[in-house]
Amino acid sequence: MTEHYDVVIIGAGAAGMMCAIEAGKRGRKVLLLDHAKKIGEKIRISGGGRCNFTNINTHPDKFISSNPSYMISALSRYTYKDFIKLLDKHNIKFHEKKLGQLFCDGSAQQIIDMLRSECDLAKVVLQSGISIHNIEKDNNKFQTKTNDKTYLSESLVMATGGLSVPKIGASKFGYEVAKQFKLNIIETLPALVPLTFSETLLEKCKELSGLSVEAMVSFKKKIFKEGMLFTHRGLSGPSILQISSYWKLGQNIEINLTPQLDILDYLQFRKKENPKQEILSIVSEVLPKRLAVILCNDCNISGRIADLPKVTINKLSNSINNWRINPTGTEGYRTAEVTLGGVDTKELSSKTMMSKNNEGLYFIGEVVDVTGHLGGYNFQWAWASGYVSGQYV
Ligand SMILES: Cc1cc2nc3c(=O)[nH]c(=O)nc-3n(C[C@H](O)[C@H](O)[C@H](O)COP(=O)(O)OP(=O)(O)OC[C@H]3O[C@@H](n4cnc5c(N)ncnc54)[C@H](O)[C@@H]3O)c2cc1C
Structure with a gap:
């Protein structure tokens, strides 16, 4: 017909x-x-x-x-x-x-x-x-x-x-x-898809599952400042979905966990002002405590800020303001x-x-x-x- x-x-x-x-x-x-x-x-x-x-x-x-x-x-x-x-x-x-x-x-x-x-x-x-x-x-x-x-x-x-x-x-x-x-x-x-990650990163994400932060996520010149969510499958939330449309396999994504704050300047300031304060408690003032614990553990850093060498503070600052991740892929269609x-x-x-x-x-x-x-x-x-x-x- x-x-x-x-x-x-x-x-x-x-x-x-x-x-x-x-x-x-x-x-x-x-x-x-x-x-x-x-x-x-x-x-x-x-x-x-x-x-x-x-x-x-x-x-x-x-x-x-x-x-x-x-x-x-x-x-x-x-x-x-x-x-x-x-x-x-x-x-x-x-x-x-x-x-x-x-x-x-x-x-x-x-x-x-x-x-x-x-x-x-x-x-x-x-x-x-x-x-x-x-x-x-x-x-x-x-x-x-x-x-x-x-x-x-x-x-x-x-x-x-x-x-x-x-x-x-x-x-x-x-x-x-x-x-x-x-x-x-x-x-x-x-595109606009959750990314997948190596076992090591995944373990951390699982521990932080449900936590969300306002992050600045960038790939080359593309930058998105929106929510980022830790899930049991990895990282998600608007900023990660946005960057997934630009990210290329094998390359790094950079994450700034405190886009409103230069953490190195801040830690140096706090070292002068409150030398006896514990590093974990300082970082927990600007990031959720669960995340602060993982970041400090990863950098093998604990104790009073006054006792921490410059190189350790630099390492921690880098992992907060310039965290580099290398996704293994995307969750697909x-x-x-x-x-x-x-x-x-x-x-x-x-x-x-x-x-x-x-x-x-x-x-x-x-x-x-x-x-x-x-x-x-x-x-x-x-x-x-x-x-x-x-x-x-
Ligand atoms: C979970 C989810 C949430 C989203 N949320 C948003 C949002 O909030 N805002 C936003 O802007 N975008 C959102 N999007 C994207 C948005 O839905 C799409 O970009 C939009 O629907 C595209 O419109 P379209 O008409 O081109 O295609 P579609 O809306 O996908 O329509 C295509 C149609 O073609 C039909 N079709 C496919 N193949 C055949 C075939 N072989 N024969 C006959 N019919 C066929 C399908 O059945 C479908 O009805 C979302 C997408 C998803 C998956």
Whole structure:
């Protein structure tokens, strides 16, 4: 059986639904297909169930891409304020948690319901739980083939997302279709992902499990000053997730455990002011005691500060202000929030999101080589790329 549409969109996630709504509003006959039974699953599990749906500090410098100017046009044509207008229309309340991150007051399901109802208004035909076998192009029409049907369309939009969390629907399909149509793929890697560590470091992390500090974590010139969490699996928390998107295997990450304080200056000052005070008690004033104990033990340092040689104080200061760790890897796509890399944006129009060499073929959202920092930027990219493509498909 064959059915005709103007636009077929594969992937009913954030970007696909936004594109469907916009195309439908223009009067295009739109079919939105997803192989998962439940659509918008990543929205549902995002932001701890409250969806960090955008960030008021959205700027191209919050994104990673081998073509760093690609996202500028879309982000300027659909901003966080546009998404807020949509939330206001649906009376969805939200708040800023920190660093410009906007979350729903209620649940992430409100966003999914809002997008579904906008799809209905725009007369989008939505089908979930549909396996797509393959895509072909013939006589300027795309053929999307399922078990029992072929859908013909002028435009085909790949909005299949990245590779993270495969158990809720992530697949390679978008990348495979890109390759089929001879588009280049920038190597994909898990990002915004917890890192893994050697046994020695892991033992320490286990002892400190549950403890969190405000740390400055850096890799080369990239610096993030956010929370860092010790867990029984290693180090995590926002600053570690952020740096994971930049870190390269085999190289060190530097951690400053007291970014607000030059610990060497401080210890020298305290040595003059309170020479009889125990080093552990001084360090415990600026760091949680459990961490202070481990740091002092590691440097083999105890007793009164006055009795400690300069070289020992230097060693301790270094381990606090310049702690170097060498991760052994990442936890991979199972726990990653996003996928780094993807469809090479040099092959796409930044105005329309269409492939430069394949008329009618579009790539949007996370499947593209545009990856946001933690904090609502990835959804803003999904909304913006969905919105602009929806004006042209
Ligand atoms: C745990 C977690 C928490 C997150 N929290 C946040 C957050 O708070 N803020 C933020 O900005 N970002 C967050 N992200 C990232 C964000 O969810 C994604 O960047 C965003 O959903 C990407 O949108 P998308 O539409 O491109 O892809 P998706 O939302 O992943 O949608 C892709 C859709 O395509 C479908 N699909 C895949 N393959 C096929 C196929 N072969 N056939 C048919 N359909 C297919 C999938 O079922 C899915 O419905 C989080 C991610 C995770 C995993």
